[in-house]
Amino acid sequence: MIVNLRGAKWHVTTFVEQHNHLVYDKFELKKFLRSHRSIPNEERKFVELLHQANISSGRIMEIMSEIYGGYQFTPFVTKNISNLKVKLGKGTKYKDMVDTLAHFEELKKSDLDFYYKIDLDEKD
Template sequence: METIIPTNCEAKMVVKLKDGRWEVIAFIAEHNHALIHKSSLNKYLRSHQGIPAEEKYFVKNVQNTNLTSRRRMDIMSEFYGSELLVPYTTKSITNYCATLTVEETRDGDMTEVINHFVEQKEKDSDFYFRLECDEEDRVKNIFWVDGPARRAYAEAYHDYVSFDNTYLTNK
């Protein structure tokens, strides 16, 4: 493995927006290190990372096919002719798929939970649930109990039950 040695390169370009147009106000072209000459390595540069929009569309469309990120990369490698020519990494696909999953489930999960609880309440009048939300209206805590469990606790404990949800957390 190659060791990365900082060079404190001062090459840079500074731009500023003036009157609706971008103007270069400083430019230093000289580098004190060798530049990358293999285009297949550009995908590892932060400035070149990311999946093109039309390929994001493809990745999104195959989201529900249960293909792994590795398999999706294999497909893109076929399109490009080689994995070396794909302008992003398998990790980029994994990260993008993770953002899709978060977007898809952001509102749906809690809606399903609440709908399920409402259905249970209709079937069992002793079913009880309570949600506690934070200041941004995100669910912090959920508590639920069905009628048979409430009756069993009432028979066994009469007044109250306390749950220690920190049990064994500091093991």
């Protein structure tokens, strides 16, 4: 394609429809293209469920490849799952400590000998 600037607008003067690069038609190579690196919504929900069950990225990838019929047919890679797990973990960064303290309070009510102490830093 050849374009020329005329005033404030670009105009296409020549267009060649043929590709000037290799076109890959293999499905299993699509997952390596930046434009196709996302996890589809249905699979994303399933990966979130597996993440909540504390399953590792590698194991999640094994499960997904079984569903798709092999690694070569899975439309994403393990790194995509790892990145999603990081995003999911950011929303619950301090939640485990709140749950732990609530559990300690319940233990304290039911067991008079139970004792715990917390030292907070400047960031609580």
